Amino acid sequence: MPRLILIVFLVFAAWLIKRDTARRDGISGAVWIPTIWIGILASRPFSTWLGSDAGGDALEGSPLDRLFFFVFIFLAFIVISRRKVSWSQVISTSWPVFLFYAFMLISVLWAYSPVASFKRWFKDFGNISVALVILTEVNPAQAFRAVYVRCAYVLIPLSYIFIRWFPDMGRHYNIHSGGLEATGVTFQKNSLGIMVLACGLILIWDWLERSKPGEIRQNWFDRYMPLGILAIGLYLLHLCDSKTSIACLAFGSIILSAIRIPFLRNRVGSLGVYIVASAAIFFVLDSLFGIKEFVVESMGRNMTFTGRTDVWKVLLDLHTPSILGTGFCDFWSDPNYLPKLPYWVEYSAHNGYLETYLDGGIVGVFFLVVLLIGTGLKINRQLSTTGGSYPLIRFVVLGTMIIGNITESHFGRMSPLWFMLLLVALDPMPGGGIPGTSEIFASDPQGAPADPEAPSEPAAQPSPP
Secondary structure (H helix, E strand, O other): OHHHHHHHHHHHHHHHHHHHHHOOOOOOHHHHHHHHHHHHHOOOOHHHHOOOOOOOEOOOEOHHHHHHHHHHHHHHHHHHHHOOOOHHHHHHHOHHHHHHHHHHHHHHHHOOOHHHHHHHHHHHHHHHHHHHHHHOOOOHHHHHHHHHHHHHHHHHHHHHHHHHHOHHHHEEEOOOOOOEEEOOOOOOHHHHHHHHHHHHHHHHHHHHHHHOOOOOOOOHHHHHHHHHHHHHHHHHHHHHOOHHHHHHHHHHHHHHHHOOOHHHHOOHHHHHHHHHHHHHHHHHHHHHHOHHHHHHHHOOOOOOOOOHHHHHHHHHOOOOOOOOOOOOOOHHHOOOOHHHOOOOOOOOOOOHHHHHHHHHHHHHHHHHHHHHHHHHHHHHHHHHHOOOHHHHHHHHHHHHHHHHOOOOOOOOOOOHHHHHHHHHHOOOOHHHOOOOOOHHHOOOOOOOOOOOOOOOOOOOOOOOO
8 A cells, every 4th residue: 555655646746747847938858957956955865765875984975876966967067068157257246155165175175084075075066066057047036946846746745655654764763862753755854854944935935926916827726736735844844843944934934925915025125124133133132031042942942952052062172173174074074073072963063153163164154154145245135126036035045044054054065955045146147148137037026126128027038958
């Protein structure tokens, strides 16, 4: 019976994706490159899906996984090369991203294992080539949505099937508490929450876009089926009890839905100011009344964030090089530090800012802050001048990453959320043209008005390779 359920679902998922592909204009078959890439980042390693570890070790990883990432980076590079993307223009419009990667590349020089550190850097830098496949489509916003929606159609229901009917694949025992955890298509409950968060945010964005006035009328199945997938995702969040993902999904959903409210829709250009002001007010109230503790405890957590503060203290007490760090992604394989860690500290700092500090020290954190601020300023300008839903999803992704990295590590890691941040930090280049915001993102019926003479939809043209 379980195998029959799995087969029926896979056929149904293939039909859903085929149906979804048919209704999307302005995207090419090359979008399957980032779709499969994200599918692996959001679930489990490629070698594991094939039922093999391929003889990998803790330092080098699986040869099969290395081959997978290399092949897909190579394919992505071929696609964007054929689209004649100008790297000088890409770098000039998104220089904070490349500045961050440039320093992390230099940090490889003082890593304990420079070769392994460089391989990790190369794989992570490959995210940019894969992201550019999306951003050089005729309709980048449509491609962005299609990639994550396809992953949502497969990974969210498949996680439930694994948990319900294939417990050996969908559940794991916690090595510390011994409790049984729901992990679905991933290997860890927080990873399951991250998958649902990443796919869920874009699923909501896509549903709002498909439901706005002026769009093609949908039948009941097309209208409510995405909500059914989202409902399964919410149930998975309940099972895995990932409070960070729950909070971030709630934050993103509220902001995305705000564009439907006339009062907020007309003030979307000031959204960044409102958020900064709200954060300042929260800080003042917390210093006076300690409301942060109340908020955390109301979510079923304590101020140690499930022991994360203990992990942070242990890592800071190691006194790693404070200025330049230990080298990109090298700390967790450095024998100078690993023997000093207690058994309950696993291979994550559970804080993206601390993880960046371990990798690149104060200098690395500085370049990360430059990346976040530079991206924020770019998004704020776009919110103020063009409006529409695309600047809003960029804002949501940035906010989600800033909040989510307080208790999890995504910066500079092979994560669907880090890929999403790079996607919104880079500028769209429809058809491989000059980097910049396309008319595709200029406005929509729910957004701020744009140039009245600008076409609301791109002219029909052949899809790039």
